[in-house]
Amino acid sequence: xxxxxxxxxxxxxxxxxxxxxxxxxxxxxxxxxxxxxxxxxxxxxxxxxxxxxxxxxxxxxxxxxxxxxxxxxxxxxxxxxxxxxxxxxxxxxxxxxxxxxxxxxxxxxxxxxxxxxxxxxxxxxxxxxxxxxxxxxxxxxxxxxxxxxxxxxxxxxxxxxxxxxxxxxxxxxxxxxxxxxxxxxxxxxxxxxxxxxxxxxxxxxxxxxxxxxxxxxxxxxxxxxxxxxxxxxxxxxxxxxxxxxxxxxxxx
Amino acid sequence: xxxxxxxxxxxxxxxxxxxxxxxxxxxxxxxxxxxxxxxxxxxxxxxxxxxxxxxxxxxxxxxxxxxxxxxxxxxxxxxxxxxxxxxxxxxxxxxxxxxxxxxxxxxxxxxxxxxxxxxxxxxxxxxxxxxxxxxxxxxxxxxxxxxxxxxxxxxxxxxxxxxxxxxxxxxxxxxxxxxxxxxxxxxxxxxxxxxxxxxxxxxxxxxxxxxxxxxxxxxxxxxxxxxxxxxxxxxxxxxxxxxxxxxxxxxx
Amino acid sequence: xxxxxxxxxxxxxxxxxxxxxxxxxxxxxxxxxxxxxxxxxxxxxxxxxxxxxxxxxxxxxxxxxxxxxxxxxxxxxxxxxxxxxxxxxxxxxxxxxxxxxxxxxxxxxxxxxxxxxxxxxxxxxxxxxxxxxxxxxxxxxxxxxxxxxxxxxxxxxxxxxxxxxxxxxxxxxxxxxxxxxxxxxxxxxxxxxxxxxxxxxxxxxxxxxxxxxxxxxxxxxxxxxxxxxxxxxxxxxxxxxxxxxxxxxxxx
Numbered sequence: 001x002x003x004x005x006x007x008x009x010x011x012x013x014x015x016x017x018x019x020x021x022x023x024x025x026x027x028x029x030x031x032x033x034x035x036x037x038x039x040x041x042x043x044x045x046x047x048x049x050x051x052x053x054x055x056x057x058x059x060x061x062x063x064x065x066x067x068x069x070x071x072x073x074x075x076x077x078x079x080x081x082x083x084x085x086x087x088x089x090x091x092x093x094x095x096x097x098x099x100x101x102x103x104x105x106x107x108x109x110x111x112x113x114x115x116x117x118x119x120x121x122x123x124x125x126x127x128x129x130x131x132x133x134x135x136x137x138x139x140x141x142x143x144x145x146x147x148x149x150x151x152x153x154x155x156x157x158x159x160x161x162x163x164x165x166x167x168x169x170x171x172x173x174x175x176x177x178x179x180x181x182x183x184x185x186x187x188x189x190x191x192x193x194x195x196x197x198x199x200x201x202x203x204x205x206x207x208x209x210x211x212x213x214x215x216x217x218x219x220x221x222x223x224x225x226x227x228x229x230x231x232x233x234x235x236x237x238x239x240x241x242x243x244x245x246x247x248x249x250x251x252x
Numbered sequence: 253x254x255x256x257x258x259x260x261x262x263x264x265x266x267x268x269x270x271x272x273x274x275x276x277x278x279x280x281x282x283x284x285x286x287x288x289x290x291x292x293x294x295x296x297x298x299x300x301x302x303x304x305x306x307x308x309x310x311x312x313x314x315x316x317x318x319x320x321x322x323x324x325x326x327x328x329x330x331x332x333x334x335x336x337x338x339x340x341x342x343x344x345x346x347x348x349x350x351x352x353x354x355x356x357x358x359x360x361x362x363x364x365x366x367x368x369x370x371x372x373x374x375x376x377x378x379x380x381x382x383x384x385x386x387x388x389x390x391x392x393x394x395x396x397x398x399x400x401x402x403x404x405x406x407x408x409x410x411x412x413x414x415x416x417x418x419x420x421x422x423x424x425x426x427x428x429x430x431x432x433x434x435x436x437x438x439x440x441x442x443x444x445x446x447x448x449x450x451x452x453x454x455x456x457x458x459x460x461x462x463x464x465x466x467x468x469x470x471x472x473x474x475x476x477x478x479x480x481x482x483x484x485x486x487x488x489x490x491x492x493x494x495x496x497x498x499x500x501x502x503x504x
Numbered sequence: 505x506x507x508x509x510x511x512x513x514x515x516x517x518x519x520x521x522x523x524x525x526x527x528x529x530x531x532x533x534x535x536x537x538x539x540x541x542x543x544x545x546x547x548x549x550x551x552x553x554x555x556x557x558x559x560x561x562x563x564x565x566x567x568x569x570x571x572x573x574x575x576x577x578x579x580x581x582x583x584x585x586x587x588x589x590x591x592x593x594x595x596x597x598x599x600x601x602x603x604x605x606x607x608x609x610x611x612x613x614x615x616x617x618x619x620x621x622x623x624x625x626x627x628x629x630x631x632x633x634x635x636x637x638x639x640x641x642x643x644x645x646x647x648x649x650x651x652x653x654x655x656x657x658x659x660x661x662x663x664x665x666x667x668x669x670x671x672x673x674x675x676x677x678x679x680x681x682x683x684x685x686x687x688x689x690x691x692x693x694x695x696x697x698x699x700x701x702x703x704x705x706x707x708x709x710x711x712x713x714x715x716x717x718x719x720x721x722x723x724x725x726x727x728x729x730x731x732x733x734x735x736x737x738x739x740x741x742x743x744x745x746x747x748x749x750x751x752x753x754x755x756x
Contacts, residue, residue, distance in 0.1 A: 129453050145652075145654065150399070157448075171654055174654075200637055204633050405617075408712050
């Protein structure tokens with residue numbers, strides 16, 4: 001589900017769960033372990049990438065709808081585990097957003113150090129509300145430090161999908177690049193970081209991200225509430241309707 | 253002082269205290285009650301609107317200068333009551349800023365969910381300092397979540413009046429519209445919200461606005477200080493000079 | 505090291521330590537005293553200025569490398585003392601950034617009320633990391649209130665030097681002016697503030713800057729850590745390499 005490419009001291013973790021790199025418990029678990037392993041193995045930066053045209057569509061809703069309560073609880077725990085691994089990584093993590101990045105697909109980059117997105121006719125956004133899922137508080141808090149409370153309220157509550165250009169304008173992504181240049185640009189950004197005096201960089205990075213790390217101090221209650229929200233009648237019926245619509249679209 | 257128009261599930265509260273929809277204790281009291289009543293009556297969103305060219309000029313200073321201490325204390329209590337009703341409303345509230353919106357006239361929208369303003373030669377701004385009134389802390393705090401501490405410091409301390417275009421650029425309003433389209437655009441925004449899965453929207457909205465709601469946790473001391481500030485020699489003399497200037501302008 | 509020009513109620517403190525107005529303990533001490541003395545002497549606003557093309561290059565690294573531990577500790581104490589004097593000044597302080605403003609040279613303006621910078625081919629930025637010094641937490645916190653956490657993380661960690669135009673775009677400076685107009689514009693801004701009702705302005709300014717002032721509540725531990733960071737092998741070797749490079753450039 002994850003391809004690994006090493007570029008000297010930079011490890012690229014490329015999503016490999018076609019067609020839309022949707023997140024499952026196994027995928028999340030592999031991703032968290034790969035992020036943690038990279039710094040243990042001596043790599044000095046990480047790039048998360050997708051494939052041309054697609055970064056990730058977020059949680060694999062059709063699959064999730066077949067899971068029971070313990071499995072859903074485990075899935076959310078793993079998802080929060082990935083958020084924490086990205087936010088608290090001791091080495092910089094860059095998201096190379098190679099295409100569409102919706103729901104969890106744009107949430108992962110929010111916890112990274114930097115985000116470069118492909119220009120073009122791609123959709124980006126936290127559309128959780130659109131599919132009947134309240135956006136979890138830790139995501140809202142992390143978005144606020146990137147784009148401020150006003151734009152966060154707008155995008156989170158509406159669940160709007162926006163273009164890469166608008167995402168760059170509001171600060172949800174940091175830079176745009178030609179689609180075939182996105183991964184190169186991410187690597188280049190990492191190389192810039194690695195060229196800096198290492199201690200000074202690491203300490204300044206730690207202080208600059210301390211508020212993000214602090215979000216993970218005590219999330220047990222939140223995780224319980226977020227997991228419970230999955231099972232509300234509204235969430236279940238909306239998610240099922242979304243999946244049916246997608247399947248009709250495919251079969252037609 | 254308030255006209256009510258119902259557009260299906262959306263209740264519009266249109267200011268009706270010509271010529272400038274200046275705020276009195278009675279007006280504020282009616283407004284607070286109308287905001288609270290709308291959700292009780294089953295409406296699902298509220299639009300606050302003014303008349304063509306004028307949203308509101310804020311507090312009715314000429315009238316206020318005739319009031320005694322208990323009446324002024326009551327007025328500020330009611331004003332804070334409206335702030336709280338808007339910030340804590342269980343249903344979205346949109347400000348349809350149909351024209352000039354100065355002092356309290358732009359402060360009310362700051363506590364709403366969204367703000368659309370008429371393009372044109374209109375003035376927008378928290379000009380309280382210009383008329384000798386320190387801008388209350390709760391307003392400064394609410395502005396900071398919309399436009400950040402730097403722009404808030406600039407606009408709050410200078411009391412500058414700015415154009416709708418500049419207000420949109422800094423984020424004091426969210427969108428501009430042709431003057432005759434402002435109320436329609438506000439209704440349209442509400443319809444967008446109402447089309448969303450209701451629980452997911454409401455919960456995400458609650459988390460996104462929790463910092464705004466928290467401002468109202470303990471404001472008793474602040475209200476005492478803000479009320480006292482009205483009676484300082486500087487405030488009194490500046491307010492009287494402003495009113496005299498306005499009256500000369502009218503009679504000339 | 506500091507020239508004083510009085511423009512009615514506004515005192516201009518012009519840096520005078522050619523060629524780059526680099527900061528020493530004596531310079532910082534003089535600056536702190538001058539800022540504190542200005543309000544005691546009845547001035548109502550302060551302008552900090554440099555000379556054409558140069559605001560300040562920050563700490564005088566070549567000189568600092570000759571100092572022992574007590575002298576370095578004293579220097580950092582004085583630097584923090586200047587930050588505090590600017591942040592907590594009872595009268596507005598404007599930075600007239602007349603040219604290059606790097607490291608400590610742009611940090612001083614961050615604690616001021618307002619910043620106007622010369623247009624042109626000048627460099628602005630907190631490049632501390634580039635020269636091996638972790639950017640102190642109080643500076644990161646003060647930057648966040650000007651430009652938000654995302655841009656702060658980018659500029660602080662990378663140590664990037666940017667143009668005045670980019671500095672204005674992100675909000676690190678508030679306005680640009682022709683080089684020969686920078687000091688005039690700063691004075692004009694002060695006059696605008698002084699024309700306002702004084703109490704209303706002062707109280708609103710106090711509330712708007714309370715978060716900045718609060719940063720100075722307990723900084724003893726931070727000061728100890730920041731001073732210790734100066735003596736790490738990485739900082740020492742990077743600083744020495746930077747100074748050697750500068751000296752070669754001069755002698756060639």
